Amino acid sequence: MASDRIEALKAAMAAELGKVDFVLGYARGFDPLHATPVTVRTEKDLAKLIFDPTCVQNLATSLYGLRGKRLGVVVKGCDSRSVIQLVQEGLWERENLVIFGLPCNGVLDLAKVRVKADITSVRSVVFEGEGPDGLENRTVRLLLPGGEKLLPLRDVLADKCLRCRYPNPLIHDHMIGEELEPQGAEDTYADVAAFEKLSTQERFDFWKRQMSRCIRCYACRNACPLCVCKHVCLADSREPHWLSAEATLQEKWLFQVMHALHLAGRCTECGECQRSCPMGIPILLLKRKMNKELKEIFGYEAGVSTEAVPPLHTFLMEEDKIKDRGLLW
Amino acid sequence: MRIGVMVCHCGNNIAATVDVEAVAAAAREFPDVVFATDHMYACSDPGQKSIEQVITDMKLDGVVVASCSPRMHEATFRRAVERAGLNRYMFEMANIREHVAWISLDRRRNTEKATDLVRMAVEKLRHNRPLTAKSFDVQKRVLIVGGGVAGVQAALDCADGGLDVVLVERKQAIGGIMSKLDKTFPTIDCSVCVLGPKMVDVGQHPRITLHTLSEVEEVSGYVGNFEVTVRKKTPYVDWTKCTGCGACLEKCPSKKVPDSFNENVSFCTAINIPFPQAIPKRAAIDPAHCRQFTKGKCGVCQKVCPADAIDYTMQDEVVTEKVGAIIAATGLDLFDHTKCGEYGGGRYPDVITSLAYERMLSASGPTAGHIKRPSDGKEPKTVVFISCVGSRDRSLDRPYCSNFCCMYTAKQAILTRDHIPDSKAYVFYMDIRANGKGYEEFVRRAQEEYAVEYVRGRVAQVYPQAGPDGPQLLVRGADTLLGTQVEIAADLVVLAVGVEASKGAGSLAEKLRISYDHYGFFLEGHPKLKPVETNTAGVYLAGCCQAPKDIPSSVAQASAAAGKVLSLLSKDKLESDPQIAMVTGNRCIGCGKCERTCPFGAIRMREMRDGSQRAEVVETVCQGCGICSVTCPVRAIQLQHFTDSQLLAEVNALCRTWDETSE
Numbered sequence: 001m002a003s004d005r006i007e008a009l010k011a012a013m014a015a016e017l018g019k020v021d022f023v024l025g026y027a028r029g030f031d032p033l034h035a036t037p038v039t040v041r042t043e044k045d046l047a048k049l050i051f052d053p054t055c056v057q058n059l060a061t062s063l064y065g066l067r068g069k070r071l072g073v074v075v076k077g078c079d080s081r082s083v084i085q086l087v088q089e090g091l092w093e094r095e096n097l098v099i100f101g102l103p104c105n106g107v108l109d110l111a112k113v114r115v116k117a118d119i120t121s122v123r124s125v126v127f128e129g130e131g132p133d134g135l136e137n138r139t140v141r142l143l144l145p146g147g148e149k150l151l152p153l154r155d156v157l158a159d160k161c162l163r164c165r166y167p168n169p170l171i172h173d174h175m176i177g178e179e180l181e182p183q184g185a186e187d188t189y190a191d192v193a194a195f196e197k198l199s200t201q202e203r204f205d206f207w208k209r210q211m212s213r214c215i216r217c218y219a220c221r222n223a224c225p226l227c228v229c230k231h232v233c234l235a236d237s238r239e240p241h242w243l244s245a246e247a248t249l250q251e252k253w254l255f256q257v258m259h260a261l262h263l264a265g266r267c268t269e270c271g272e273c274q275r276s277c278p279m280g281i282p283i284l285l286l287k288r289k290m291n292k293e294l295k296e297i298f299g300y301e302a303g304v305s306t307e308a309v310p311p312l313h314t315f316l317m318e319e320d321k322i323k324d325r326g327l328l329w
Numbered sequence: 330m331r332i333g334v335m336v337c338h339c340g341n342n343i344a345a346t347v348d349v350e351a352v353a354a355a356a357r358e359f360p361d362v363v364f365a366t367d368h369m370y371a372c373s374d375p376g377q378k379s380i381e382q383v384i385t386d387m388k389l390d391g392v393v394v395a396s397c398s399p400r401m402h403e404a405t406f407r408r409a410v411e412r413a414g415l416n417r418y419m420f421e422m423a424n425i426r427e428h429v430a431w432i433s434l435d436r437r438r439n440t441e442k443a444t445d446l447v448r449m450a451v452e453k454l455r456h457n458r459p460l461t462a463k464s465f466d467v468q469k470r471v472l473i474v475g476g477g478v479a480g481v482q483a484a485l486d487c488a489d490g491g492l493d494v495v496l497v498e499r500k501q502a503i504g505g506i507m508s509k510l511d512k513t514f515p516t517i518d519c520s521v522c523v524l525g526p527k528m529v530d531v532g533q534h535p536r537i538t539l540h541t542l543s544e545v546e547e548v549s550g551y552v553g554n555f556e557v558t559v560r561k562k563t564p565y566v567d568w569t570k571c572t573g574c575g576a577c578l579e580k581c582p583s584k585k586v587p588d589s590f591n592e593n594v595s596f597c598t599a600i601n602i603p604f605p606q607a608i609p610k611r612a613a614i615d616p617a618h619c620r621q622f623t624k625g626k627c628g629v630c631q632k633v634c635p636a637d638a639i640d641y642t643m644q645d646e647v648v649t650e651k652v653g654a655i656i657a658a659t660g661l662d663l664f665d666h667t668k669c670g671e672y673g674g675g676r677y678p679d680v681i682t683s684l685a686y687e688r689m690l691s692a693s694g695p696t697a698g699h700i701k702r703p704s705d706g707k708e709p710k711t712v713v714f715i716s717c718v719g720s721r722d723r724s725l726d727r728p729y730c731s732n733f734c735c736m737y738t739a740k741q742a743i744l745t746r747d748h749i750p751d752s753k754a755y756v757f758y759m760d761i762r763a764n765g766k767g768y769e770e771f772v773r774r775a776q777e778e779y780a781v782e783y784v785r786g787r788v789a790q791v792y793p794q795a796g797p798d799g800p801q802l803l804v805r806g807a808d809t810l811l812g813t814q815v816e817i818a819a820d821l822v823v824l825a826v827g828v829e830a831s832k833g834a835g836s837l838a839e840k841l842r843i844s845y846d847h848y849g850f851f852l853e854g855h856p857k858l859k860p861v862e863t864n865t866a867g868v869y870l871a872g873c874c875q876a877p878k879d880i881p882s883s884v885a886q887a888s889a890a891a892g893k894v895l896s897l898l899s900k901d902k903l904e905s906d907p908q909i910a911m912v913t914g915n916r917c918i919g920c921g922k923c924e925r926t927c928p929f930g931a932i933r934m935r936e937m938r939d940g941s942q943r944a945e946v947v948e949t950v951c952q953g954c955g956i957c958s959v960t961c962p963v964r965a966i967q968l969q970h971f972t973d974s975q976l977l978a979e980v981n982a983l984c985r986t987w988d989e990t991s992e
């Protein structure tokens with residue numbers, strides 16, 4: 001069934017190849033557990049295409065840097081929201097994009113796999129029990145030098161996949177494969193709520209500990225599909241001089257706060273920032289906190305409709321849930 | 330950079346609780362500060378002279394004055410540094426009076442805080458750049474929204490002062506509430522007789538363009554150059570031909586239209602001229618009741634019109650007016666008395682509002698000046714007035730006083746006794762607020778000469794009961810002076826309804842980009858010192874749209890607003906404030922978020938030669954609010970004089986002192 005889907009993807013892409021500069025898709029990376037982005041320019045390149053739970057990258061991240069071209073892009077449900085957000089903000093023109101949507105029921109979190117097995121020399125990976133009937137019977141069979149290892153898929157999927165509400169791309173020109181049932185109807189933000197229950201001091205200590213590990217590599221920024229100011233990022237700017245080059249906790253922390261604030265009402269929680277962090281800092285939590293607030297105050301969710309007007313990008317005299325009148329009286 | 334610091338004693342205002350010499354001494358150690366001193370009154374003439382002297386002697390590039398609020402004397406000091414040859418934006422003010430001296434008696438900590446504030450001001454100044462204002466042409470025309478007495482007065486004053494005036498009125502005729510009144514307090518002179526000549530002047534003034542049946546649809550632009558679109562609703566009568574003869578009114582078969590001018594007490598025709606003195610005296614068709622529109626056939630008015638003015642196919646017209654200033658004079662609406670169920674408002678026909686009663690008193694009103702109760706047309710012998718209906722009532726979310734109800738109630742009680750000498754008039758009141766010229770005497774006259782019975786207390790309930798000569802209303806309330814219950818069998822109950830902001834005031838405020846309070850009244854620039862201005866340059870207020878007020882106050886404010894407009898537009902060119910947003914082109918990524926958030930429409934996107942988009946600020950439109958600046962992810966838009974670097978410098982100066990003191 002998986003092979004049917006790849007064939008369908010190849011067929012759809014072959015039909016579009018002449019009309020785009022190239023298509024961004026996934027190919028096998030340096031080992032069977034890793035996928036890598038690939039540019040498909042000719043029919044010969046089609047053979048490289050793969051799609052399975054190792055395809056963790058959000059290919060929409062590359063889009064902004066490729067403005068001015070006419071591209072094809074392969075998206076999962078979550079990635080499609082980044083594309084929607086880019087189109088909504090006028091950062092990409094929809095007509096210059098051919099979207100190949102692939103319903104997806106989860107990708108791996110390699111950090112979780114690493115805890116369970118030594119994956120430095122994986123020989124093969126087999127995903128078993130694929131189907132639309134949820135995660136219950138699905139497993140990952142890893143062939144390692146020391147023998148086989150069978151892991152329940154649920155244990156090694158990314159957190160975002162376990163609460164996924166949009167397994168099917170919300171924007172697409174070609175839908176490849178059958179649509180899937182979402183994992184949950186609504187995001188309860190249980191993780192954020194649990195964190196909020198800690199005392200101020202506990203939360204402060206938590207972030208102090210986490211942020212002190214930041215090495216200011218800006219991988220989180222570079223992996224973010226919506227961090228579009230890369231060449232003029234405030235973190236690198238002398239005028240205004242928000243951040244100095246000092247490696248202090250304040251500077252590291254301020255950068256992460258800035259990143260979270262710049263994504264308030266825009267972040268689609270694709271999780272690329274956290275996935276790309278070499279230090280494993282849970283920065284997605286900051287962004288989820290912002291999104292939780294946005295949802296509570298404005299009832300807004302980013303990356304769902306290209307026509308939506310983000311609440312922080314408009315100006316209203318009165319907001320329903322913000323009481324700013326009555327201060328004078 | 331060479332910076333001078335002057336710390337002001339402000340007599341004893343600051344010096345009593347701040348060691349100003351110590352602040353000056355500390356300032357001498359700050360970076361770039363080459364001179365620091367203290368002065369008894371920095372704002373005084375010698376104070377300003379010494380600032381100018383020091384700038385010349387010490388070859389200063391910038392000055393910090395630590396004294397009062399910049400709202401008091403920033404302009405004074407800016408002029409002083411400008412006289413000494415510096416740019417006026419190379420000046421910073423640290424507020425060590427309102428923010429320090431007046432709020433604490435702890436001299437040591439006050440001195441520390443004052444030093445911190447001076448340090449912040451110095452750091453800000455080190456990042457300041459000279460800014461220059463630009464000048465632009467102004468339109469010597471004014472738009473007045475609302476044709477009540479305030480709008481009429483403002484229009485006449487502006488027009489007599491030489492400005493072209495555009496007067497927009499929502500209703501068919503100007504005159505507003507005042508044209509509905511019979512008499513005015515405290516002189517009991519005929520309302521429309523004093524207003525009428527002014528209305529005629531408006532109608533005939535060569536400088537006044539009158540748009541009635543019209544509403545402001547859109548306002549763009551900025552002080553000196555507003556562009557206003559006005560929708561003129563069609564009257565279905567060609568007003569260039571109509572002579573106001575009234576032939577159509579006589580023949581119109583649709584005679585059961587509630588007459589809103591008479592507070593729906595009586596009926597009028599579907600084609601109507603609201604009152605005899607109406608300006609413009611032109612007929613208009615109400616399509617909701619006209620048979621030509623509801624049934625598709627009639628055409629009587631078209632047949633009888635001697636001027637051939639009726640045209641059922643007329644459409645709304647949209648006109649665009651360019652003006653330099655705007656006066657909002659949208660007036661008031663009255664509290665909906667049906668919300669007061671305990672008084673039977675809307676339930677019993679003989680419980681009426683004060684304005685409906687006023688129409689009844691008027692000779693041109695529905696009863697030709699005879700007081701008749703609506704239920705059976707009989708002359709009432711006992712009339713009860715209830716004050717503060719929808720005023721001073723927190724439970725109705727109307728905690729404010731409506732200002733003039735006490736007075737018109739006294740007037741109506743006097744007129745009642747005048748019209749029906751054998752009648753009794755009772756007034757239930759909370760307090761009597763009669764603080765105008767001749768007002769207290771007027772209320773005394775009502776009580777003493779006209780024997781109006783004033784009962785201090787609230788009415789609990791009004792309910793119908795059978796009286797000796799037919800049905801009556803029993804008014805049950807408290808007399809808090811006697812500490813007893815009172816019950817009065819009344820023939821007519823008049824509710825002194827309070828004032829509400831005009832319906833649609835909020836949406837007009839948003840179009841004009843001015844603020845309004847919780848109740849919909851427009852906010853003045855400053856409650857004491859800018860009672861006529863708004864916080865939007867070029868927009869002024871007159872009359873009840875700002876707060877409930879009586880006719881003399883409305884007229885006074887209207888003339889004040891006209892004076893403000895005349896002084897504004899007496900200049901041929903205006904200076905724009907350079908403290909506005911500015912785009913750093915090479916940082917802008919063209920995402921357009923600033924354009925969407927700008928509440929003033931001051932940002933537009935411009936296509937560059939390479940096809941990319943860049944934001945651009947329209948300097949004259951920008952109000953310097955800074956929303957774009959905080960929206961911009963790249964900080965490509967900076968608010969001049971409040972740039973990120975300047976604010977960060979202040980924050981860093983403050984945080985550094987905290988670090989030092991905590992260690």
